[in-house]
Amino acid sequence: MMIFSAMLNIRKTLTKEAFVKLVLKWNDTSKYEYNIIPGIVWNGEYNARWGTDSLWLQIQEYRKKNIIAVRYEKRDDKGIIWDTDYVMNFAEHRMSVRLDRSYAPDALNTDTKFSTPHFITLLIEGGYLEDDGDLSVGRVPLIIDENHLEMIADVINEKKRYQLPAVYVSKTYYDEDPVDVKIMAGRLKGVAHVLVQECIGTNDMLRNMCDSRNEYYGAVGIYYPNPSFSHRKYLYRGDTDYDEGLMEKVIRAVINYSNSQTVDSLYTWQGVSNALLKEHLDVSLKEREKADTARRKAEQDAEALLNSLDEEEQRIREKALADARHESDTLIASYDQDYQRLRNEVDELTRMVEALEYENQGLHNKLAGTDAVPLLYMGEEKDYYQGEIKDMILSVLNNVLSSLPEGSRRKDLVNDIVSANDYQKLNEQRAETIRKMLKDYTGMTPKLRQTLEDYGFVITEEGKHLKLTYHDDERYWTVFAKTPSDHRSGRNNASKLIKTVY
Structure with missing residues (x-):
């Protein structure tokens, strides 16, 4: 299960050699001694592996796309596998950082104190992370004073979007930070900008610049790069102390956003491994074709030689040639079968990985x-x-x-829950589709049947009627006439169906 995923824009100063050395430094400087793979000596090659079966580090290079992929894997005493992947594309100057663990019953119990990986700190310290527009990508908060009001107003007014989420932290009524902003910025290093109001004296100015939509008195706002992710606002519920719950909500929301971003397969360890295997198979196929060409030439030369021999010698040579040809054909056929089998295995593994990715994403969507x-x-x-x-x-x-009632606690609570949970109106969308398709119902058309089946209805014939059972669950069913006589039957059918399942 994926725990963390982020895409980083990297400066051209990060060379292949510097990248590998930084990975080895990350291994050597781990604060947990039992996580360190000891005695690593790198000879400068970009295909290498160190460690044991339960703790190892591997580097592999995909020269065709100018990519180096690194995997660090640890198997703990409970048999749970932890994978840390760094995939650097030197052609596009982007890096994928990803943490995974094997599934366990408690896999959805994510760490409430999660911080982005320490490797990102090494990238920041080395000056390797590309700026995000006019903001640097770091691990310390940016103080929003009067000189930065126009910038933060543009973010709030959605006139300006950064490639990373912008987290705006307003001062409390007592002109203090609602959370420990240094810790927040450190835990969100590389995946968000933490922008902190300098003092409450700028409240009125900012309010006028953004039509009172700004956060104030300790509220924290998250402004996402993707317009499809609506702005999130979290209120400060504390008094004079830091609001730990507020900070955890904000960090969790940002990490969930980072994890939800689509990543190309060549920015994953498995994707690079599959690409290398396919490349190896393709090279083998070309070598086979080259050998086959050489064989045909040899046969032609042998035929010419046979024509110059007497009858007995020709008979002996022909038998030897036939035996050699048979053995050659058998070897080539065996090679072709092995090649196709391996190719099919690669394709099947690729499909399995993609299916797991979708399943993984589904789990994260439930956590979002x-x-x-x-x-x-x-x-x-x-x-x-x-x-x-x-x-x-x-x-x-x-x-x-x-x-x-307006102004009631009940309405405020219900409205808060609906607003905070990304209500997408999925059932309403399905109901509207069914309503439109059944509006002028005169019988079960192939298109209508396909739509209903796509929505989970099992359709069976019962005399002059069709029975529709929702996901084959006998609690939810209705019947349609095969050839309705009433022009209103379509609307009535839609109404019954929608009331039953939506």
């Missing part, structure tokens, strides 16, 4: 935006599609909002 302790626990029901239960609960809460 959650606090350390869940507000609600799952019952016995399971999602019939990803996000179904969450979306339906949010739908119920959203629908009841209009009936709640």
Whole structure:
């Protein structure tokens, strides 16, 4: 399961040699002695491996794409495997940093004190991280004084977006930081900019510059690079002390965003490994074709020689040539079978990796935006599609909002939960599709059947009717007439279907 993933823009000053040396420095300077692989001596080659079966470090180079991939793997006493991957693309000057662990029953219990990897600190100290526009990428907060008000106002007004999330921390009513901003910036190094208000004296100026949309009195705002991720605002609930819960919510939200970004397969260890294996197979195929060409030439030369021999010698030579040709054909056929088998294995492994990536992403989507302790626990029901239960609960809460009194605690709480959980209206979208497709229903068309089946309905024939069972669950079913006589039947069918499952 993926724990952390980030893409970093790297300066051209990071050479291949410097990259490998930095990785080895990261190994040698680990604060946990039992994580260090001792006695590593690098000879300058970019394909090497050190360590044991339970603790090892490997480097591999994919020259065709100018990529070096590094994997550090540790197997602990419980059999859990921890992988740390650094994949550097020197053609694009970008690096993927990724942490994974093998699945275990507690895999979803993420570390509430998570910090981005120490290797990012080494990149920062070496001056290897590229600036993000007019902001450097580091591990210390930037103080927002009057000289920076225009910049932060542009971020709040969505006129300016950085490649990394911008975390704006306002001062409390008592002109103090609501969280330990130095620790926050350190834990978010490389994946966010922590921008801290210098003093509450700038509140009025900033409010006027962004139409009162700015955070104030200890509130923290996260402004994402991707417009599809809405701005998140977290209120300060403390008095005079640091609000630890506030800091953990903000850090978790930023890490979840970083983990949700799509990563090309060549920025993963497995993707590079598969590419190298395919390249090796392709080279072997070319060598086979070259050998086959040489064989045919040899046969032609042998045929010419046979024509110059007497009858007995020719018979002997022909038998020897036939035996050699048969052996050669057998070897080539065997090679072709092995090649195709290996190629199929590579393709199958690639598909499996992609499937696991999607599953992994699904797990992270379920974690996105959650606090350390869940507000609600799952019952016995399971999602019939990803996000179904969450979306339906949010739908119920959203629908009841209009009936709640303005200014009431109940309305504020319900509105806060709906706003904080990325309500996507998935059920409403499905219901609207069904409503449109059944509007003029005159019978089950192939297109309508395909849509209903895609949405999980099992369709069976029962005399003059069609029975639709939702995900083959007999609790949720309805019937359609095969050839309806009433022009309103389509709307009625849609209404029954939507009320039953959405």
